[in-house]
Amino acid sequence: MNAQVLWDLLSIPFLPPFRPSKQNSYLNARIPWQNNVHRQWWRDHGMRKNVLSVVLLYSANFQLGYDETLFNSLLALPVWNRTFNDPSGSRLGLMAAYVSFGHMLTVPVIHMLVDNLGRKRAIFLGCIISTTGGFVCTFSRTEFMFNSGRFIIGIGQPISQFGTMCLINELVHPRLRGASSALNMSSFCVGGMATVWIAFFCLRWGNSDWQWRFVTLAQNLAPITLLMGLFVTPESPRWLISQGKHDEALRILAKYHANGNTEDELVQQEFHEIAAHIQQDIDAGNVHWRNLLQSAGNRRRMLVLTLAVSGTLVLGSGIARNYSTIVLKSIGIKDPARITAINGGLGFWFTIWTSAGALSADKVGRRTLYLGSTIGMLLSLCVITGLSALFETHTNNTPIAIGVLVSFFVFTAFHQAGWTALYSLYLIEILPFSIRGKALNWTNFIQASSVLSTNFLDPIALNAIQWKYYLVFIGLEVVYLGLVWLFFVETKGGTIEQASIIFDRGNSKPASPTVSEEHKDLAIPAIQRNSINTNRQKIERLYGRYMSVSSVRGCVRPSSSSWATTMGLESIQFCGSPCGEIVQKTFVHPELAADEVAVKVTHSGLCGTDLHFVTTDMVLGHEAIGIVHSIGSDVSAVKVGDRVGWGYPNWTCGKCEWCLRGEDNYCPNWKIYGLADLEQGGLSSVSVRKEQWLFKIPESMSSEDAAPLMCGGSTVWTPLVNHVKPYHRVGIVGIGGLGHLAIQFAAKMGVEVVVFSATESKRGEALQLGAKEFYLTQNIDDYSALGITKQIDRLIICTSAKLNLGLFYPILNAQAMIFPLTASDGELTVPYFATVRNGLHISGSVIATRFMQKKALEFAARNGVHVIVERFPMTLDGVQAAMARLRDGKMRYRAVLSWNNND
Numbered sequence: 001m002n003a004q005v006l007w008d009l010l011s012i013p014f015l016p017p018f019r020p021s022k023q024n025s026y027l028n029a030r031i032p033w034q035n036n037v038h039r040q041w042w043r044d045h046g047m048r049k050n051v052l053s054v055v056l057l058y059s060a061n062f063q064l065g066y067d068e069t070l071f072n073s074l075l076a077l078p079v080w081n082r083t084f085n086d087p088s089g090s091r092l093g094l095m096a097a098y099v100s101f102g103h104m105l106t107v108p109v110i111h112m113l114v115d116n117l118g119r120k121r122a123i124f125l126g127c128i129i130s131t132t133g134g135f136v137c138t139f140s141r142t143e144f145m146f147n148s149g150r151f152i153i154g155i156g157q158p159i160s161q162f163g164t165m166c167l168i169n170e171l172v173h174p175r176l177r178g179a180s181s182a183l184n185m186s187s188f189c190v191g192g193m194a195t196v197w198i199a200f201f202c203l204r205w206g207n208s209d210w211q212w213r214f215v216t217l218a219q220n221l222a223p224i225t226l227l228m229g230l231f232v233t234p235e236s237p238r239w240l241i242s243q244g245k246h247d248e249a250l251r252i253l254a255k256y257h258a259n260g261n262t263e264d265e266l267v268q269q270e271f272h273e274i275a276a277h278i279q280q281d282i283d284a285g286n287v288h289w290r291n292l293l294q295s296a297g298n299r300r301r302m303l304v305l306t307l308a309v310s311g312t313l314v315l316g317s318g319i320a321r322n323y324s325t326i327v328l329k330s331i332g333i334k335d336p337a338r339i340t341a342i343n344g345g346l347g348f349w350f351t352i353w354t355s356a357g358a359l360s361a362d363k364v365g366r367r368t369l370y371l372g373s374t375i376g377m378l379l380s381l382c383v384i385t386g387l388s389a390l391f392e393t394h395t396n397n398t399p400i401a402i403g404v405l406v407s408f409f410v411f412t413a414f415h416q417a418g419w420t421a422l423y424s425l426y427l428i429e430i431l432p433f434s435i436r437g438k439a440l441n442w443t444n445f446i447q448a449s450s451v452l453s454t455n456f457l458d459p460i461a462l463n464a465i466q467w468k469y470y471l472v473f474i475g476l477e478v479v480y481l482g483l484v485w486l487f488f489v490e491t492k493g494g495t496i497e498q499a500s501i502i503f504d505r506g507n508s509k510p511a512s513p514t515v516s517e518e519h520k521d522l523a524i525p526a527i528q529r530n531s532i533n534t535n536r537q538k539i540e541r542l543y544g545r546y547m548s549v550s551s552v553r554g555c556v557r558p559s560s561s562s563w564a565t566t567m568g569l570e571s572i573q574f575c576g577s578p579c580g581e582i583v584q585k586t587f588v589h590p591e592l593a594a595d596e597v598a599v600k601v602t603h604s605g606l607c608g609t610d611l612h613f614v615t616t617d618m619v620l621g622h623e624a625i626g627i628v629h630s631i632g633s634d635v636s637a638v639k640v641g642d643r644v645g646w647g648y649p650n651w652t653c654g655k656c657e658w659c660l661r662g663e664d665n666y667c668p669n670w671k672i673y674g675l676a677d678l679e680q681g682g683l684s685s686v687s688v689r690k691e692q693w694l695f696k697i698p699e700s701m702s703s704e705d706a707a708p709l710m711c712g713g714s715t716v717w718t719p720l721v722n723h724v725k726p727y728h729r730v731g732i733v734g735i736g737g738l739g740h741l742a743i744q745f746a747a748k749m750g751v752e753v754v755v756f757s758a759t760e761s762k763r764g765e766a767l768q769l770g771a772k773e774f775y776l777t778q779n780i781d782d783y784s785a786l787g788i789t790k791q792i793d794r795l796i797i798c799t800s801a802k803l804n805l806g807l808f809y810p811i812l813n814a815q816a817m818i819f820p821l822t823a824s825d826g827e828l829t830v831p832y833f834a835t836v837r838n839g840l841h842i843s844g845s846v847i848a849t850r851f852m853q854k855k856a857l858e859f860a861a862r863n864g865v866h867v868i869v870e871r872f873p874m875t876l877d878g879v880q881a882a883m884a885r886l887r888d889g890k891m892r893y894r895a896v897l898s899w900n901n902n903d
């Protein structure tokens, strides 16, 4: 353990305690998306199937519950005691602990099985192993064989248990998630109850061996049911997406959450959310053990996880369940039939309270349940302890015995309704997918060691110091109460993805700023990259992965109403870094200022200017389109749900000379991309913009067409609309991101367009886009030899290659204007006298005023200006690939990155 990890561990207590506040509107969030299922799940075909799968998966916990009580029940059977020579004390503790030894053995591998094999295959494996163990137990002749069987069961059980815990949470309809995954714990209680009743039934068989063999045999019923259930249960959509099987995942989500409709809003949203989270996790390489302690959010998760697991098992669960017989005997109830009957009743009692807790988890809230449960347990345990102490001096006092028994029942009710009911629900939902497997490993370890300690220590301690042992638990409950109050976080409402990120709230430090080793060489390096071809295989693999997302039509459409919780303000961002590498970060936007608008980005273009900023620590991208998610109090120009776009300005002063003239694209006080608001950019999932420079996108225009118009399009539009008359001949130099738009704008304005290009192969395309003439300039030093029919009035330079402008002089008309439009450095030189003699103008021009930007969008929509785009996914890989291609000059012609492929 190195110093950093040690420090991380030590620093947990200094985290600020969680304070539930009214501002945390997430607590009151409902799932806001349109969904085509019936409100009552039993009337809905898809939901019924969903519930059936989930109920079948409960078998794993049923088996676990059965096994937990098994030992206690066997203890009550005279034949079993005889067969194994009346085990007691430490030998009894050891026999009971064999299952835990098996559990321990699976700790290192359980996440590998659940993550690599998949949930279903892991469950299958677990069932086969534990069934084997069950048979070994049933037919055992010796204590060794019996213990071995229990050991084997111990290996199989946690595999299927964690597999089903994951699968239930990942499969169930969000509306049923709270209740159904919490009810999973009720099946644990039902299992425990079943053991008791089966044992009670077997008591009739007198002296036959089958008195106990049948009880152990019946244990196999659950894993066998589970095995059958796997045939009708689908694999986890989350796991499938993590394996790149997007189509299958979407089909399953649609089938079980929306009666097969892949276009359903809820399904779309879930799919989008899962894919984004998993991609983020994959890109960040967020899967090392050390990640469990790396961020403040994760450290708190691990602490809460440890408390929740150990609390459930240690805080009297051992007393309540496994050794209720001993407890009953200690207060004078010794008749086997009465003990079994009380145990049976106890199982029923457990089930009621666990179910009650589970069903109220979504209403009352997790944190409240935990707190209430602990307080109730503490108070009733105090009563139990007091009465037990009294009973010691007043033996055979029936009222006191009844008092103890009643408080014992009250104690277990509180324990079941809180800690037990929330066990599988809370553990899963506080964990993001990336660390779920590894964290559950830890859970398994804590679970196994807690069970081991209670199974082994409790009987010995209870035998030795009787009721005084309860004082230990009173102390523990007080400690746990404080810890729960300090660290447990409310997670009710919303989807499992949203619940899992609550722990990172307010943590604006990047949660995962690292680039995974695997993808490092795809980042734009500081040194010149020779060609994207060197990475062809990787790019193809990445593209393959992306294409399988986008090939499902309309699969990840975010819609205006779908981000109705404040959780949406967490943003995934792609940023530059000092070494020139693109890195992915997570950023939580602070509250909106009065004039700010939060936009859920759907598309972002990539512009040559972005290449200049890859070495700056800032969010890249300034040609973005998105849907308004929420607005500040003074915003009136746009409303929630509007589709808007923006370019590189974010704010202008409105007071300077240039703003007053309406030429706000020259405002000296402006805040623009690269100079201000570095934490906001287009290559992100959410960006907060000033209302001022947001533009509504015309309805008929696709977002892919719109994005490049926000910077590239407006750059070529401005000189055309300001300086071109209908009778002008307009020369466009270079066909690329800017040039192919300039040709279209000019041609649609009705002027004669003449294209100059060094690439013959672009001739056809130029003419198709609207050019009248095309001249190949490659290897030509004297442009008067081009054979141009008539001189040029306006020359738009759209290539970033340094040009000798003097070359064009022979073909320019007098008073011609030249507009160099790309952002280049260095000097611009032109022939001195010819410029003077012919009255030539060389003019700068930057983007468009707000007025002209609006007109450019309207013009483009009305006249069908279409951008030729290369599509990239909005992922770390996608951004890196697009940047590499842009840098290599191979983009045809404008990159658009998108979170979906719907437009």
Ligand SMILES: [Zn+2]
Pocket (backbone or CB within 6 Å): 607, 608, 609, 610, 622, 648, 711, 712
């Ligand atoms: Zn730009």
Ligand SMILES: [Zn+2]
Pocket (backbone or CB within 6 Å): 652, 653, 654, 655, 656, 657, 658, 659, 660, 664, 667, 668, 669, 670
């Ligand atoms: Zn100004």
